Amino acid sequence: MFSRDIGIDLGTANVLIHVKGKGIVLDEPSVVAMDRNTGKVLEVGTAAHRMVGRTPGNIEAIRPLKDGVIADFDVTEAMLKHFINKINVRGFLSKPKMLICCPTNVTKVEQKAIKEAAEKSGGKKIYLEEEPKVAAIGAGMEIFQPSGNMVVDIGGGTTDVAVLSMGNIVTSESIKMAGDKFDAEILQYIKKEYKLLIGERTAEELKRNVATVFKDSRHEQMDIRGRDMVNGLPRTITVHSKELQKALEESIALIIQAAKTVLEHTPPELSADIIDRGVIITGGGALIHGIDHLLAEELKVPVFMSEEPLNCVAKGTGIMLENIDKIDRKMIG
Numbered sequence: 001m002f003s004r005d006i007g008i009d010l011g012t013a014n015v016l017i018h019v020k021g022k023g024i025v026l027d028e029p030s031v032v033a034m035d036r037n038t039g040k041v042l043e044v045g046t047a048a049h050r051m052v053g054r055t056p057g058n059i060e061a062i063r064p065l066k067d068g069v070i071a072d073f074d075v076t077e078a079m080l081k082h083f084i085n086k087i088n089v090r091g092f093l094s095k096p097k098m099l100i101c102c103p104t105n106v107t108k109v110e111q112k113a114i115k116e117a118a119e120k121s122g123g124k125k126i127y128l129e130e131e132p133k134v135a136a137i138g139a140g141m142e143i144f145q146p147s148g149n150m151v152v153d154i155g156g157g158t159t160d161v162a163v164l165s166m167g168n169i170v171t172s173e174s175i176k177m178a179g180d181k182f183d184a185e186i187l188q189y190i191k192k193e194y195k196l197l198i199g200e201r202t203a204e205e206l207k208r209n210v211a212t213v214f215k216d217s218r219h220e221q222m223d224i225r226g227r228d229m230v231n232g233l234p235r236t237i238t239v240h241s242k243e244l245q246k247a248l249e250e251s252i253a254l255i256i257q258a259a260k261t262v263l264e265h266t267p268p269e270l271s272a273d274i275i276d277r278g279v280i281i282t283g284g285g286a287l288i289h290g291i292d293h294l295l296a297e298e299l300k301v302p303v304f305m306s307e308e309p310l311n312c313v314a315k316g317t318g319i320m321l322e323n324i325d326k327i328d329r330k331m332i333g
């Protein structure tokens with residue numbers, strides 16, 4: 001019977017669901033709003049994200065996946081179930097196969113629990129897969145050939161760097177430095193430099209609209225508002241690209257170092273392929289201005305931005321599911 005298989009990118013920042021034949025049907029932030037007193041889930045996803053930094057004392061908007069690991073498993077499970085139910089899996093003609101991409105550092109116990117949660121939500125057979133591999137496939141790389149492909153996947157919580165050949169990871173590194181840490185660095189910078197407290201959302205806006213990581217390549221400015229740390233009153237300041245480039249320098253250096261380490265551990269034949277084919281960057285964090293130029297300069301290989309960095313993993317799950325019977329895979333699940 002015709003079945004719509006489902007791919008899920010269970011990310012630190014966003015959850016995306018890809019349904020066979022339909023494409024990406026759900027794309028919502030990984031946020032859950034809970035009542036502190038009763039522990040009851042009030043809102044999930046987009047509705048909960050609107051509440052971040054704006055909740056009264058008894059309500060808490062939390063990110064159950066943080067820094068690339070599952071910080072609160074019960075809430076992650078509730079969120080996963082909520083999203084799967086939202087796309088009405090039970091209304092499908094037959095139970096779908098599900099391929100879930102979760103953070104690189106989840107434990108065996110958590111993997112088992114994720115599979116169980118997906119099964120309870122209507123999945124027939126559940127597969128778990130490593131994020132950089134699926135991101136590479138979603139970015140259009142032919143990773144099943146006997147040649148070297150390198151991907152740098154900068155998400156919200158983690159950056160995964162991997163060299164793949166013949167369908168598997170040859171060398172890789174995973175560091176807890178990615179898009180969300182850039183926000184934290186910006187927030188700290190504003191605090192230190194201007195004695196002004198700003199919210200997470202304002203920091204993210206600055207990252208998207210003003211920041212760059214490549215020297216002298218962007219010249220934007222933005223007025224932002226926050227609370228003065230000295231007198232407690234609201235205050236407006238103007239922030240420029242140049243200062244944010246400085247503020248992000250140390251964080252970006254860690255990503256570059258991870259990429260260099262992976263290249264150093266790559267067998268020479270595969271290194272030669274990477275010089276020819278270049279490195280592909282994926283993930284929402286890769287949208288930070290100038291990262292492609294900086295990586296190309298530091299790694300001395302061509303660097304290409306994937307077409308839709310935020311959607312690569314979800315798109316990759318779709319491609320993998322189509323070939324799941326053919327692929328000789330060493331899947332976690």
Ligand SMILES: Nc1ncnc2c1ncn2[C@@H]1O[C@H](COP(=O)(O)OP(=O)(O)OP(=O)(O)O)[C@@H](O)[C@H]1O
Nearest residue numbers: 011012013014155156157158179180284285287288
């Ligand atoms: N235009 C943009 N410029 C800079 N950063 C952006 C932009 N758009 C999204 N981001 C950042 O991308 C990050 C989220 O990326 P993504 O959805 O790929 O992460 P994730 O898959 O949920 O995380 P992980 O892979 O760590 O589990 C966030 O930190 C977000 O601020």
